[in-house]
Amino acid sequence: MPLPSTDTIFACATGPGRAAIAVVRISGPKAIDALRALGGQLGEPRRLMRVNLRFINGKQIIDSGLSVSFPGPNSYSGEDMVELHLHGGRAVIAGILGELARIPGLRPAEPGEFTRRAFDNGKMDLTEAEAVADLIAADTAAQQRQALRQLSGEFGRLCENWRAQLLRMLAHLEAFIDFPDEDLPKEIENEVKHAVDSLEAEIAGFLADNRRGERLRNGFHIAIIGPPNAGKSSLLNALARRDVAITAETAGTTRDVVEVQLDLEGFPVTIADTAGLREAADAVEAEGVRRALARAMEADLKLLVVDATSPGGLSPLSFSPALVIDANTIVVLNKVDLLSRQEQPFDMESVAAPIQRLSVKTGEGLAELLERLTAEIAARMPSEDGPLITRARHRAALEECLAALRRYDSDKLPELAAEDLRLAARALGRITGRVDVEDVLDLIFREFCIGK
DSSP: OOOOTTSEEEEEOSOSSOEEEEEEEEESTTHHHHHHHTTOOOOSTTSOEEEEEEOTTSOOEEEEEEEEEEOTTSSSSSSOEEEEEEEEOHHHHHHHHHHHHHSTTEEEOOTTHHHHHHHHTTSSOHHHHHHHHHHHHOOSHHHHHHHHHHHTTHHHHHHHHHHHHHHHHHHHHHHHHHOTTSOOOHHHHHHHHHHHHHHHHHHHHHHOSTTHHHHHHHOEEEEEEOSTTSSHHHHHHHHHTSOOSOOOSSTTOOOSOEEEEEEETTEEEEEEEOOOOSOOSSHHHHHHHHHHHHHHHHOSEEEEEEETTOTTTTTTSSSOGGGTOSTTEEEEEEOGGGSOSSOOOOOOTTOOSOEEEOOTTTOTTHHHHHHHHHHHHHHHSOOSSSOOOOSHHHHHHHHHHHHHHHHOOTTSOHHHHHHHHHHHHHHHHHHHTSSSOHHHHHHHHTTSOTTO
16 A cells, blocks of 8 residues: 655665765655754755754754755655755764654655655656666666666656557447447458557567566576586686685585676676586585576576586586587687697587687686677677666566457457457556556565665
C-alpha cells in the first residue's frame, strides 16, 4: 500500500560519515513550517539562502548553512520541499535530524520514499523511477549512460505508445460488441487484425535483443575454466592487476569460485576463477568442479585456459570439451613462453573456438586478450541509441503482452478477442505503473537508498 502522503518526511540525502557538506531533504505539507521551526527564513523559491539553524525552543545554533525551498507541485516529489545544505559533521547531522523528529507531523523517510512520492504525484513513471535507482547504483560510464537514457522516459514513452495503440484497437473492437445491429463496416475488424499483427511483430523484435540492457545493468560475466595448473588464477590476478586468487604449483589449490569486478572500457565485468576441471580427489574438490561447470554454463563468456606445454592438450579435462566450448568460448593457450621457437603447441585445429596465445608470466599476449575481451563485450552490449529493456520485470510484462497478442484471433467471439487486447494493454500498463502495480511498488522502492 502507498505510504501516507499527509506526513512530512525528512532524511539525510548524502552518504553517511564525515564530509564537507551534507544535504537534508524535507518533503510534505509541513516542510516550510519545519524550516521556520529551526529558525530559518523562507527565501525566494529555488534560490539558496544563508540561514542559522537552531535547536527548537532555544537560542543555541546547530549550524550555519544554506536552505532552498521548492514549492509543490514544481519539485522533485511534487510536494513542498526544503533542502538544508549543512556542514557534514556527524554532530551537525544528528542535531538537525533530532530536532526535525521532534516536530509534530514529521517522520524519517523510508528508503526511496521521496521518489515514491514523485511517482504517486505523477512526476515520473515507474520506468523513470527505476532509472533513478540505476543511476545511483551505476559503477561504470556505460551503466551511467544507460540509466540516463531510461531516466529520460524513452522506454516509458514507447510502452505508453504501444498501450495507446492497443486501446484504440480495443475501442474499435468493442464497437462491434456494443452495437451489433449497426452494420459496422467489416474493414474495421480487418484493420484491427492488421494492427495487432503489426504490433505483435514490433514487440517480438524488441524482445529479441539478446538481453543487452539487462546485461549492462547487471554486469557482464566471464568464467575462467580449465584443467589444474593451467594458469587460471594467475590470469585472474593479471586481469585484476592485483593478487586476488592464491596461486601455487599444487593441483586443486582453487576449490571455490573467486570473483573480481572490473571496469573494461566503461563496461561492468565480473570475472570468476574456478576450480580445475579433473577427476576430483575428494568430496570438497568434487563440489568445486561442480560449481566450476555451473558457473561456466551461466557465464556470458568463457575463457578456457590450457597449458601450451601439456602434450595431452585438453585431455586432462574430466569431461567432453564440447560441454564448454561453444560460440561463447575463447581458448587461452597459456605458458607459450616455455615453448622453444621451433616447438609447436599440441594440435588444436579440432577446437571450434578462437585461440589466444598468452604468457601470464611475461605478459605476452595479455594486451591482445584484453582487446579481444573488450571487443566481445562491446558487441554484446547495447548501442547508445534507442530504448532498452533493463529489468526482468519489464521483460516479463512484455512477454505477457506478446502472449496475449498471439492469442488474439479475429474469428473467435468478439468478447474473447477483446479480452486478449485488454490483457495485453494491462501488461504494458504495469511497466510504467499505469495499472495494477501496488504489489510491486514496495519491492521496487525498497532498493533505493534513504533520502532519494
